[in-house]
Each structure stands twice: as C-alpha cells, then as structure tokens.
Amino acid sequence: MTDTAFEMHMPRTGKAGVLKAREVKLPPPGPSEARVAIEAAGIAYADIVMRQGLYPGVKAPVTPGYDLVGRVEAVGAGVTDLAVGQRVAALTVTGSYASRRNVDAGLLVAAPEGPDAGALVAAVLNGLTAWQMFHRIAVAGPGEWVLVHGAAGGVGSLLLEMARNAGVRAIGTASSGKRAVVERLGAVHIDYRAGGIVEQAKAISGGGVVAAYDHIGGKHLKAVSIPALRQGGTAVLYGGYDATRGGKINPGAVVSMLLNDGFSSMKLFGVSQGLVGYNVSYWRDARPEVYRADLAAVLAEVAAGRLNPLIGLSLPLAEASRAQEALETASVAGKVVLRP
Numbered sequence: 001m002t003d004t005a006f007e008m009h010m011p012r013t014g015k016a017g018v019l020k021a022r023e024v025k026l027p028p029p030g031p032s033e034a035r036v037a038i039e040a041a042g043i044a045y046a047d048i049v050m051r052q053g054l055y056p057g058v059k060a061p062v063t064p065g066y067d068l069v070g071r072v073e074a075v076g077a078g079v080t081d082l083a084v085g086q087r088v089a090a091l092t093v094t095g096s097y098a099s100r101r102n103v104d105a106g107l108l109v110a111a112p113e114g115p116d117a118g119a120l121v122a123a124v125l126n127g128l129t130a131w132q133m134f135h136r137i138a139v140a141g142p143g144e145w146v147l148v149h150g151a152a153g154g155v156g157s158l159l160l161e162m163a164r165n166a167g168v169r170a171i172g173t174a175s176s177g178k179r180a181v182v183e184r185l186g187a188v189h190i191d192y193r194a195g196g197i198v199e200q201a202k203a204i205s206g207g208g209v210v211a212a213y214d215h216i217g218g219k220h221l222k223a224v225s226i227p228a229l230r231q232g233g234t235a236v237l238y239g240g241y242d243a244t245r246g247g248k249i250n251p252g253a254v255v256s257m258l259l260n261d262g263f264s265s266m267k268l269f270g271v272s273q274g275l276v277g278y279n280v281s282y283w284r285d286a287r288p289e290v291y292r293a294d295l296a297a298v299l300a301e302v303a304a305g306r307l308n309p310l311i312g313l314s315l316p317l318a319e320a321s322r323a324q325e326a327l328e329t330a331s332v333a334g335k336v337v338l339r340p
Contacts, residue, residue, distance in 0.1 A: 065096025
C-alpha cells in the first residue's frame with residue numbers, strides 16, 4: 001500500500017483555474033479512520049461555492065470533494081466493521097478530489113459491487129439529498145403532484161425518478177433543451193425561461209402541488225415555489241443557486257435572498273403550508289444512523305436498477321477545473337464525475 005496521494009488542491013479562492021495538482025504523503029489511518037483508494041469522486045455545486053469563499057465553515061486552502069466511492073486499503077485502531085478491499089461510499093464534504101485519502105470510518109457505508117463507480121458516486125450527495133427530501137421531509141402519496149426545479153440536474157432528475165417509482169406525479173422545470181430528459185423520467189416539463197410556472201403547475205396538478213423542491217432560493221422561493229403549493233403542501237429549500245449563478249457572486253440575488261427569507265407564520269398556518277430548509281451535511285452530522293441507513297438504501301436502489309443517476313460528464317481527476325466549469329455553466333445534464 002502506497003502512502004502517497006495525488007489530489008487537486010485549492011490553495012486560494014478564485015476561478016476554476018485555481019485548482020492545482022499536487023502529491024501529498026498520507027499518514028497511516030488513525031483511530032476510527034480508514035484509508036480509501038478512490039474510484040470516483042463527484043463534482044458538487046457546493047465545491048464551486050467553496051471556491052468562491054462562500055461556503056460556511058470551509059476556507060481555503062482546502063482540497064474539495066463532497067463525495068466518493070472507493071475501496072478500503074487499510075483501517076485504523078478500533079475499526080471493526082470494515083474490511084480491506086471492501087467497496088465503500090461516503091459523503092465527505094471536502095477532501096475527495098484525490099486518488100486516496102483517510103476518512104472517518106463512521107462516514108463510510110458499504111457500496112454494492114455491481115454498478116459502475118461513477119453511477120454510485122452520482123447517487124451519494126445527489127441521491128441522499130433527493131431521498132431524504134422525498135422520503136423524510138416533504139412526503140407525497142401515490143397520485144399526488146410534486147414540483148421539481150432544476151429537473152434535469154443531478155438532484156432533480158433523481159427526484160423525478162423517485163416520484164415515478166412511488167407512483168407520485170411530477171412537474172419538472174428545466175430549459176427547453178432539456179425537455180426530453182424530463183419527459184423520459186415521466187414528468188411534465190415546464191420551460192422555466194418562458195415564465196408562468198405557478199399558473200402552469202396549478203393547472204397541471206389541479207390546484208397545486210404537495211411538495212416543491214427549490215434549490216434556487218430568494219424571490220424564486222417566495223414567488224414560485226410557495227404559490228405553487230396546494231393547501232397542506234410543503235416547500236423545501238435546499239440551496240441558494242441564484243446567489244452564485246454562473247459561477248459568480250450576484251450581489252442583487254444575495255440581497256434578494258436576505259429580503260425574501262422571512263415568511264408570515266400566520267399566513268402559512270392559515271393554509272396549512274410548510275417551509276423547510278434542508279442541508280444534507282447537517283443531517284449527516286445530526287442523525288448519523290439515518291445518514292448511513294438512507295445512503296445504503298439509495299445505493300441499493302442503484303444496484304437494483306430502480307435509480308439510474310444521470311452522468312453528464314466523466315473526466316480524469318487532473319481535469320477537475322474543466323469539470324467545475326461544466327457544472328458552473330450548466331452545460332451538461334446530470335452529475336459531473338471525476339475518476340482518479
């Protein structure tokens with residue numbers, strides 16, 4: 001077992017070109033750690049937010065990498081439930097743009113052998129996010145309607161597939177060029193650029209949706225997602241894309257998010273509607289048993305062929321800058337994957 005690793009490191013904030021290749025020497029895995037040889041790592045929009053210096057609790061210098069799939073190379077003292085050679089997955093938040101790394105063993109979940117590593121890693125951050133929002137936060141029953149924004153993206157496409165598997169009807173917003181992706185996943189497409197989303201969603205659903213999944217935030221949440229709900233519906237906010245759209249900080253959108261994040265509790269009470277914020281890493285840390293159970297469930301769905309994560313682009317680890325640029329420009333549908 002080698003003790004060196006190749007990684008794409010972020011020494012400072014800036015554009016995608018700030019990511020630099022370097023070789024590092026790894027210490028042996030410490031107590032409650034495991035050394036993982038990484039088969040695939042995911043590109044997350046959170047990585048881009050980190051690169052801009054806007055991600056809470058993460059500052060440069062840092063090696064990005066929100067999720068991974070790989071194989072255990074060694075275990076530290078006290079690790080008894082992992083074996084050398086075992087395939088694993090983890091939501092790491094940072095550090096996985098690498099060929100190998102030491103990981104807190106409590107974050108590692110057994111991964112199935114059958115699927116390609118890219119398909120599995122596309123279901124870690126994105127799949128866990130979609131699974132917990134759909135099954136734990138804003139639950140819809142068979143025949144009911146949900147509204148999914150960014151429906152051709154990594155999380156959105158999995159939400160559509162989960163809805164279809166559960167007999168839930170879905171409306172997906174995406175650009176006109178991604179209509180085929182949305183409809184192939186069984187949803188009704190709305191071109192968000194054409195406007196009139198609320199009116200169309202209400203007409204399609206017969207009065208409003210049970211759940212609206214919103215990664216944009218700000219005035220979009222207040223003007224689109226909440227008005228599209230029926231009585232008893234829930235809007236789930238799981239991102240602030242509008243503030244960093246196109247890989248740039250948008251001051252106007254930041255101000256809009258701050259001005260629009262307050263809602264009248266009495267107004268929501270009056271129509272029995274809910275507004276929930278969801279952050280996957282906070283759920284991981286606050287409810288570790290739920291994290292492991294839900295991630296295992298998502299990976300099992302992939303292995304069984306019931307979830308088929310979209311992979312928009314797969315690149316070598318050394319091309320991490322190009323991979324981030326592809327995600328920033330929304331030029332691909334689905335997950336962007338790095339392969340060491």
